[in-house]
Amino acid sequence: MEEPLITSIPQPFLRDYLQKTGEHFVGLERIFFGKNNRSYHVRTLGHSYFLKVYFRHPHDTRDRLGAEYAFLEFCRDQGIGGVPLPLASDWESGMALYSWIDGAPVKKGQVSSEDIKSAAALLGALALCSSVPQAAKLPFAADACTSAWDHMVLAQRRVEALSTALMAAQTNPIVLQARDFAVKGLVPALNSVMSMAQSLIEPDALRQPLCHHDFIVSPSDFGFHNALRIQDGVVFVDFEYAGRDDPVKTVCDFVCQPEIPVEEDELETMTDSLETFDAKKILQRAKMLLPLHRIKWCCIILNDFIKLHALRREFSNEENSGADKLEIQMHKAQSYADMHGVFK
Template sequence: MTDSIKKIGIDLDNTIISYDDVFQLAANKFGLLDNNNCLSKESLRNQIRNQKNGEKKWQKLQGYVYGEGINEAVLFPGVYRFLWRCKERKIDVEIVSHKTEFGHFDSKKISLRDSATNFLINHGLLDNKNPLIKKVTYKNSKKEKIDYIKQNNYECFIDDLEEIIFSEELEGQKGILFSRDNLSVKNSNNVIAQSWEEISQSVLGNWSLDEVKNMANLISNNTEVESIEKLKGRGNSAIYKLHLSNANKSALKIYPEISYHDRLGSEFKSTKIFKELNINNVQRPISFDSSLGIATYEWIEGERISSYGIKELKAALSFLSILHQNSKAEQFKNFPMASDACPKGSDIEIQIKRRLLQFDELSTKYSDLEQFLKNDFKPLFKEIISWSQASWPSSSSYIVPIEKNELILSPSDFGFHNSLCSQNENLIFHDFEYFGWDDPVKLISDFSHNAAMNLTKEIEQLWFSEVSEIYGKHLLGRLSAAWPMYGLNWCLIILNEFKDEVWSRRCSSDDSKSNLRDEHLATQLAKSKNKLNALAANYKNKHYW
């Protein structure tokens, strides 16, 4: 789709603008919910519609959210970067929205169209100097909108509504349905994408080096980027080596843009604090642009760690010890929780169930995956959860979070896979995208289970023994009960590439993988099976310290 495309159309509400949190806040504000439980927009709508005069209440709520409440809304992750790339490639973008002038039952008569337009201006999409959007068109109804799309012959139209993308009147129109549900494509002209990253890959393809260079120059602090090269073999984020006009080098990181965790914020803020506190052996931050989801860091001349032993483990433990000693620093006081933090045992169980649900939706596409989950994983999952709950120490609760003073600062995805051996043979740690406060038991377990390292028994035992000196031997009871659950979680993490969104991200950061998916998935499934078998054999009598 990338070569010939010159003009695309995009819907506005729930496609560019995310109201996920706004509906919840507004419903609570107007007393439309019995409790403060977080609900999806669909569940919230159904709950309100089932009330007395529910349809009227729902329409009034919509009018408020799309008008006065729009200031609480946000852009979907990845939208801004997609539009910037379109601008770079001279692709005209027009927004087409079916939106009446005023909301239903709105006594204040706030213009929904003016509110939406002002939102786009405030978020830099309709900037007067260099707008990313060429035109915004509002229509009163879906029919008017469909007619307008048909008349304008967009080479691609993006919308969150099935009745638009799959409309019989737009049968020849190439369309992308933006939906977080697993739906099936109805004809060859349509694509279904669950994120703006997927949309970007579908419409624009891989980043060109010129594109990346131009973007890097936006945050190069008045030092021109003369040339760039892409680094291969990275997992989630795409990384480029920048050669600067002052003869220096730096690393540019293009982050995956997801809604549930601010990877750029976690990494840039944490490494900035490390620098302020003189915590060494970590990559130093230089500059960032949160709208584009990019940051630059100092370039480290070093080699990736291919083998590791006691020396490397001691370096990792030394870093954790220094980090722990600085955990009471003022700069960390309000730092967010780590990605997928688990301050209570039930959090681990919920994570596993959430991942399982995602794979269950995919299992119809992959029979081998379906059989593994059904015959192997789920029976052991049931067994281990029952055992872990029964084994949970009486000194803490499985369903109640540990006290705040028991949390630690965790690099989260920590290990030798995220380190480099510098020219003076010191280990330099990088990749703090998931950094934040967490239970030390999660860090200890994840390091042991991490599929990117495959620790020997000797190194694993030394890890358990030495890390207990940093965080305390009192953790043994909770670690013994939780470690098998984290192992189950890692069996599913290994299978992440079965998800189209994750595979697209992997290929974006390393395009050499694009044609090898079947082989890669078979390898990952075998790894997951092996890990599950090992877990089944030793989880009850695992030795820690």
């Protein structure tokens, strides 16, 4: 879905970039891609570019622009392909310009074995470069986990935030349904999973911080919901949560994301790509901690019930918002929990 062509250059930093490249500006069109930001297709006489305007709010201090741009600079400098190129950014206006990917969103049910190999290849390339000095300069990923305990705290924080928002929300049938789902479903499920995980992990190891060489440069929120299909494969996009993280969280999120799901067996495919890490140990930890991330993703599906997340959706002008969206997301969360045995 595109809006009418804008024929005046809206920002000085974009004008400056085009002056440096000597290109003639034709116009830009609003495109609806992603749930948190605003995106535009910039057209010149010879090229196309992707312009991203990042969501900002006093209660959301995450530097989305900085995280994504630094990650893509890292990929460029390390010769890692399969992602867009960073071209220019302007922190003051909250905008960045990237290479245009001429592709279409990957559709549910159309992820091939070659697509999985492409994802594993990108993760493997990032793992290979995660020990270079430039990697240590990257920020931690959003909700980064630095110990096994952090995985538990992350899920717990998500459940508490959702439960608190639902208890404070104006009561209506869909809010009541979501409240029961959270309080009577997710809370006891989380308690059970945390007890099980703590029984399997040595007490001394539970809070033991990862060593610096145990972190991967993670795409974060990595999956085919953030991929474009091109003529000869897929390109991965949208890295505003990227940074250093526990590879266990990265691979768990890859198999947990609900929009374009993959089989849980791909957990092993992804860990096998981490040749510079102890892949066997990562797989063992991932299988143990995966139920926590399933619970976390139930909460993420219901983000629209939390005001700040809803504001991001409003900023991006995501289609199908409001009461209908809440009902849709509630159905998705229930189906997701049922499919993956979250309440068993």
